[in-house]
Amino acid sequence: MKQQPKDMWNADLYDGNHSFVSEFGHSLIELLAPVKGEQILDVGCGTGDLAQQICQYGVYVQGIDQSENMIQQAQNKYPDIMFKVQDILKLEYNSEFDAVFSNATLHWIKQPKQALHCIYNSLKPGGRFVAEFGGKGNVQIITNEIIHQLESLEVPYTPEQFPWYFPSIGEYTSLMEEIGFNVIFAHHFDRPTPLEGDDGLKNWIEMFAGNLFKDYSESVKEQVISNTEHSSRDILYKNNQWVADYKRLRVIGIK
Numbered sequence: 001m002k003q004q005p006k007d008m009w010n011a012d013l014y015d016g017n018h019s020f021v022s023e024f025g026h027s028l029i030e031l032l033a034p035v036k037g038e039q040i041l042d043v044g045c046g047t048g049d050l051a052q053q054i055c056q057y058g059v060y061v062q063g064i065d066q067s068e069n070m071i072q073q074a075q076n077k078y079p080d081i082m083f084k085v086q087d088i089l090k091l092e093y094n095s096e097f098d099a100v101f102s103n104a105t106l107h108w109i110k111q112p113k114q115a116l117h118c119i120y121n122s123l124k125p126g127g128r129f130v131a132e133f134g135g136k137g138n139v140q141i142i143t144n145e146i147i148h149q150l151e152s153l154e155v156p157y158t159p160e161q162f163p164w165y166f167p168s169i170g171e172y173t174s175l176m177e178e179i180g181f182n183v184i185f186a187h188h189f190d191r192p193t194p195l196e197g198d199d200g201l202k203n204w205i206e207m208f209a210g211n212l213f214k215d216y217s218e219s220v221k222e223q224v225i226s227n228t229e230h231s232s233r234d235i236l237y238k239n240n241q242w243v244a245d246y247k248r249l250r251v252i253g254i255k
C-alpha cells in the first residue's frame with residue numbers, strides 16, 4: 001500500500017483499526033514460502049508486521065514504503081529489520097533479491113508497468129515475485145456509491161480522481177509477461193472484509209479513500225460519507241457489522 005504523493009498515513013490508526021490488512025497477509029507468506037538464507041524485499045511494508053513474520057523463516061528482509069510515518073513505526077516496532085522510505089517507481093536494485101513480496105500495495109500504483117519493471121530488475125534470475133492487491137471490481141459497491149453521492153450533490157468528479165488501479169487477471173498477467181515474467185500463478189477472488197464497529201465504513205473511507213475527497217470541502221466529504229453509509233447499509237451491513245466488498249488478485253511470476 002502506501003504509495004501516495006502526500007503522507008496520508010496515520011500509522012497508529014492503521015495498526016489499531018485496520019490491522020486486518022496484515023492479518024490477511026499470513027496466507028500470502030505461505031505462498032511466498034521463504035527459504036532460510038534468502039534475501040527478500042517487502043514492497044509497501046507498512047508498519048512492518050509481515051516483514052517481521054517473514055524474518056521468522058531465517059531470511060534477510062528489507063522493507064520499503066513510501067510513507068515516512070509507516071517506516072518510522074515499522075522501525076520502532078522491529079529495530080532489527082532494515083526499513084527504508086522508498087518510492088517503488090524509483091527502485092534501483094539490480095538482481096539482488098531471491099524474492100519480491102508485496103501485500104495490499106500495488107493497487108496504489110497507477111503506473112503498473114513501471115512498477116513491474118523495477119520489481120523485475122530487483123530480482124536475481126530465477127527469483128520470484130509474489131503479490132496480492134485489489135483486483136477488478138474491488139470495493140466497487142463502496143466507490144460507486146461515493147461517486148453517485150458526489151454526482152447527486154452536483155460536485156464535479158472525473159475518473160482521474162479515482163486513486164487506485166484494480167486490474168483483471170488478464171490485464172495484469174499480460175503486463176507481467178510483457179516485462180519478462182513467467183507467470184506461474186494468478187487468482188482473482190472475493191474477500192468480504194469485516195470492518196470494526198458501527199463506524200466501520202466511515203473509518204474505512206476516511207483511512208483509505210481520503211484522496212477521493214482531497215479537492216472537496218470537509219462538509220461535502222461528511223455529507224457524502226453519511227449518504228454512502230445510509231444508501232449502502234442494506235447491502236454492506238450484515239449481522240450487525242459492515243463488510244467491505246474486497247476482491248483480491250494474487251500473482252506469482254518468475255524472472
Ligand code: BEZ
Nearest residue numbers: 104133134138139208246
Ligand atoms: C485494498 O486493500 O483492497 C484496498 C485498500 C485501500 C483502498 C482500496 C482497496
